Amino acid sequence: xxxxxxxxxxxxxxxxxxxxxxxxxxxxxxxxxxxxxxxxxxxxxxxxxxxxxxxxxxxxxxxxxxxxxxxxxxxxxxxxxxxxxxxxxxxxxxxxxxxxxxxxxxxxxxxxxxxxxxxxxxxxxxxxxxxxxxxxxxxxxxxxxxxxxxxxxxxxxxxxxxxxxxxxxxxxxxxxxxxxxxxxxxxxxxxxxxxxxxxxxxxxxxxxxxxxxxxxxxxxxxxxxxxxxxxxxxxxxxxxxxxxxxxxxxxxxxxxxxxxxxxxxxxxxxxxxxxxxxxxxxxxxxxxxxxxxxxxxxxxxxxxxxxxxxxxxxxxxxxxxxxxxxxxxxxxxxxxxxxxxxxxxxxxxxxxxxxxxxxxxxxxxxxxxxxx
Numbered sequence: 020x021x022x023x024x025x026x027x028x029x030x031x032x033x034x035x036x037x038x039x040x041x042x043x044x045x046x047x048x049x050x051x052x053x054x055x056x057x058x059x060x061x062x063x064x065x066x067x068x069x070x071x072x073x074x075x076x077x078x079x080x081x082x083x084x085x086x087x088x089x090x091x092x093x094x095x096x097x098x099x100x101x102x103x104x105x106x107x108x109x110x111x112x113x114x115x116x117x118x119x120x121x122x123x124x125x126x127x128x129x130x131x132x133x134x135x136x137x138x139x140x141x142x143x144x145x146x147x148x149x150x151x152x153x154x155x156x157x158x159x160x161x162x163x164x165x166x167x168x169x170x171x172x173x174x175x176x177x178x179x180x181x182x183x184x185x186x187x188x189x190x191x192x193x194x195x196x197x198x199x200x201x202x203x204x205x206x207x208x209x210x211x212x213x214x215x216x217x218x219x220x221x222x223x224x225x226x227x228x229x230x231x232x233x234x235x236x237x238x239x240x241x242x243x244x245x246x247x248x249x250x251x252x253x254x255x256x257x258x259x260x261x262x263x264x265x266x267x268x269x270x271x272x273x274x275x276x277x278x279x280x281x282x283x284x285x286x287x288x289x290x291x292x293x294x295x296x297x298x299x300x301x302x303x304x305x306x307x308x309x310x311x312x313x314x315x316x317x318x319x320x321x322x323x324x325x326x327x328x329x330x331x332x333x334x335x336x337x338x339x340x341x342x343x344x345x346x347x348x349x350x351x352x353x354x355x356x357x358x359x360x361x362x363x364x365x366x367x368x369x370x371x372x373x374x375x376x377x378x379x380x381x382x383x384x385x386x387x388x389x390x391x
Contacts, residue, residue, distance in 0.1 A: 055315055056326045057386055058307045059084065059096035059379065060347070062294075063114075065333030065355015066375050067098070070260035073117050074354055076376035081120045083379055094383070095310040098122060099303045099330075101252040101267075101293045101337060103129040104151040104212035106159045126310050130251040130268075130293040131159070131211040133302045138164040145169060147205050147227065149220050150212030150268070153194035159211065169205070171216070171223045173198055174234065181226070181234070182219040204232035204240065207247035213268050221275050224248075228279070228287060248289040253296070254337055258355040268293075294332075295341025304328065304345065329382040331375055333357050335364035343367075350378040 061067060067077040084094045098114065105113075107124040114122040138160075145167040148160050153172065160168040174181055176195035187195070205227045214220040223234065230236040231243035250272050256264035276286040292299050308326060328347040332338020333355025342349035343366060351357055351368035352375055359371075370385075372378040 056311060057094060057383075058311055058326050058328050059094065059382070060099045060303055060307060060328060060330045060342075061096060061375065062330075062332035062334065062338050062355075063098055063100040064102060065258035066331055066352055067118065069258065069354075071117075072260065074374065076354075076374040078119055080376040080379040081118060083376075083383075085120055093314050095126075095307060095314050097126045097128060097303060097307050097310060099128045099294070099299075101130045101254050101257070102212075103131045103251065105155060106162060107132060125313065126306070128303055128306055130299075131156075131209075133292050133299055134160075134209065134211075134249075134251070135163045136302070141207055142166055144206040145203050146207045146209060147171070147174075147223070149208065149210045149214050149224075152215070153191060154196070156211045157196075160209070169196065169198060169200075169203070170194075171214075171220050174200055174223050175219060178235070182222050185216060185219055200234045202233075204243065205234070205246060206232060206244075207249065210248075210250045210252075210268060210271070212251070214271055217271055217274060220271075221278055224275060225279060225282065229283075245288075248287060250289055250291050250293070252293040253291055254293070254334065256356060258333065264356055294334075294337040295339075295344060297341075297344065300341050300345035300347070327386060329369075329378075331372075331378045331382075335366045335368070339364065339368045340366040348382065350382065352378055 064070075067074060067081075081096075084096050086093045103110075107127055107129060110129065111122045111124055111127050114127070142164050143166055146160070146165055146169070148156050148168050148170055150156055151159075154170060157168045157170055172187065172191050172195045175185070175187055176192060177198060177200050179186075208224055208227065226234045228246050228248070229239065231239040232246055233240050250268060252268035253272070254267040255269040255273070257267045259265050272289075280286050294300070304326065307328060311326060328342075328345075329350060330338055330342035330347050331350045331352060332342070333352050335351060335357055339349045339351055348370075349368040350370045350372050351364055352372050353359060354374050357364055364371075370378070370381055372381060
């Protein structure tokens with residue numbers, strides 16, 4: 020496995036007292052050791068946004084966390100999405116413009132952000148990156164430290180017969196990098212984001228895997244190691260502006276594995292990241308710890324604390340399942356994939372809320388009552 024399970028994240032922290040008053044309601048004095056460790060993780064689609072549209076409750080929820088409370092203090096949070104397809108810097112800027120609050124790469128995590136952790140392993144090896152528009156993700160992968168990054172558009176431009184049922188558009192051809200794949204051994208395939216052309220991508224993946232890296236060989240390269248396969252998002256569906264959920268990267272994974280199993284008799288071994296996987300939640304907790312330190316700094320008296328994290332999401336299979344397994348509190352909102360009319364959620368949340376604003380208010384009230 021590329022990214023091993025890390026040790027439990029812990030460390031000494033210093034603390035000073037807060038006297039909590041939330042909004043206009045007086046609260047008892049709270050235990051500062053716990054209140055300083057409070058943090059939130061938010062899914063984006065179905066929680067803060069519907070496609071390009073901002074949910075009205077989202078701005079009010081973030082306003083509370085950004086200091087619009089009687090403490091005039093910020094409460095740390097990160098945005099933790101199974102989406103992706105662009106750089107963290109570009110997506111942060113887009114979210115800042117839409118939400119009206121500053122989002123930076125330090126508190127924003129996409130499905131493929133975790134790949135930064137081990138990109139050095141493949142820094143000098145040719146890899147195939149799938150998903151996104153044209154060669155956008157080639158640039159993202161290179162920003163992570165990967166030097167030799169190729170796409171299925173490169174393969175199609177090299178030899179159109181690879182998949183004769185698609186003709187490259189002028190824009191796709193302009194984005195392709197010239198390379199001779201008959202002499203370029205691909206060592207790993209990273210599915211960063213939802214592929215745009217499933218048929219082409221499945222065909223190229225199968226060719227590379229069965230040949231052990233050299234795409235046009237009828238027999239595997241002798242003594243070559245198996246090609247590593249990594250998926251970054253297991254979601255079967257995601258919420259958009261359309262009335263029903265859309266198929267996601269998890270559906271593409273199932274399509275690929277279905278074809279591969281039909282050809283070979285067994286699915287191909289792969290590594291899965293993204294919510295609800297353990298490495299993704301460990302990575303998110305590490306980011307949130309850094310955010311807590313960034314906002315609250317070095318405090319006055321030594322104390323050992325664990326972060327009190329609330330995950331707010333709309334998908335029981337990813338947001339809630341992952342949070343529960345990580346030991347976080349989980350809040351399921353009704354503004355996205357989950358619809359209570361369809362029955363009980365497959366994974367029981369700590370709390371069920373109408374929207375993200377109600378979720379934030381409930382969590383803060385709960386923490387204050389718990390430590391008072």
